[in-house]
Amino acid sequence: MSTASARQALAPLAALVILLSLWEGIVRALAIPTWLLPTPSAIATAAAREARPLLDAALTTGRSALVGFALSAGVGVFAAVVLSSSRLLERALYPYTLFLQTVPIVAIAPLLVLWFGPGARAVAVSSFIVSLFPVIANTLTGLRSVEPALRDLFRLYGARRLATLWKLELPAALPHLFTGLRIASGLAVIGAIVGEFVAGFSEGSAGLGILVLSAYRQLRTDLLFAAVLAASGLGLLLFGAVSLAGARTLRRWHPSASSGGNPT
């Protein structure tokens, strides 16, 4: 790590330390009970004590979120390709994809339990529904962003529809597609947790959503905090992985990727 990037990492780290110290100090000074607001040290202790169940729950939720994310990536890109293939189709169907954006997932989660039964499958579908829209919308924008001159070029050279899609439109859409996937990765975890609130009770292992609920019912607020932290950690992990994949794919050619070219 260079000194410049070390200094860059230092500022948020210092802010974190100061914030946690303040939190710890104030809670102790005012003698706030742990069930109302635990100190950071109490949360850390709970996390360490319950490390095993936390990890199991994170794995369960992570699996559901991953399935939901993979589904929305596949279905989203496919839907965008279909919608972009005809203006008529896009005009007819695109408005309805907005339902995906506005649907209150908590309200339809009971439906998912009815249809898929309680457990990981309903949770994954919840994650999928919540994370689908940004993939469709961004991929569609990307497919539409192809320069007209390049379309002319492909026409001039007699490119077939499939070749134009594969060699021009999809690669040109990649930067937008990865933007959509990054947004979807965070939403997939949120969708999984919300899904678990309603549909997560089943035989076998429980996810973070269940852990949050049971910690709340037992007023084990320190464990609740630890579970919430694990959930956001999970989201960050998925987000980071998608960002990394995007940066590696776009490295050589897109200005948004970090290592730009050196014009001569």
Next chain:
Amino acid sequence: MALPHAPASAPLAPTDEGEGGVRIQLSDLRRTFPGGLTVLEGLELEVAAGSFVALLGPSGCGKSTLLRLVAGLDRPDGGTLTFSPPLERTRGERAPIAYVFQDAHLLPWRSVLDNAALPLELAGVPGPERRAAARAVLEQVGLGDATARYPAELSGGMRMRVSLARALVTRPRLLLLDEPFAALDELSRSRLDEQLRALWRELGMTVLFVTHSIAEATWLAERVVVLSRRPARVVLDRTLELPRERVATLRTEAAFARESRLLHEALERGEAL
């Protein structure tokens, strides 16, 4: 003949297609855009096979529309456009017409080599063969050692040369250029002009070059057609009295100035029409 930036011995891969240029005949050509804007009306023009013709005219006069019609990227509303020999081709054959845009318009996710090979790839030419052809043509435009680089790593002039290589890789019989070097600095532009003319001398295709620069038209072309304001009509059709062998210093000679002045006067007449 030796090129300014390429080793002299860099032949293109042999092709099975007929070499040489194509003759173009435009008759009573008309194009009106939706909304009623008539860009071309009653345009007559004949371009001999293997000639280098510059189309000179004010911005927005319909030069680009004319070029798009010739390329088949747009359809005329009236009149006829004939090529001889005819340019009909079936799928899978190499495109006989190439088009160079005002900007390089490369695919940023492809290396220089794969960009130059694209037209052959779309025609279904197998990998090794198309890469060999692309390498040869990149050699010809002086980019033999940049084949593995990506467009983002190139200067504007280099990108334009890749674009030119991509156009030449199919050994087209008709090369259309729409103000291709207008965005470049003066020096890169005159270098590319020189390179283009050398390539034309060597390959013998018909070239239609659209520009609004009098100096560029004079230096490059055998024949200059000056167009009026929209709808474009031919104001002057002149075969330049300049040596076939064009050197950089021609730009400072009296004959060059004389031809430029004639073109300039014609442009002004076209504005006044």
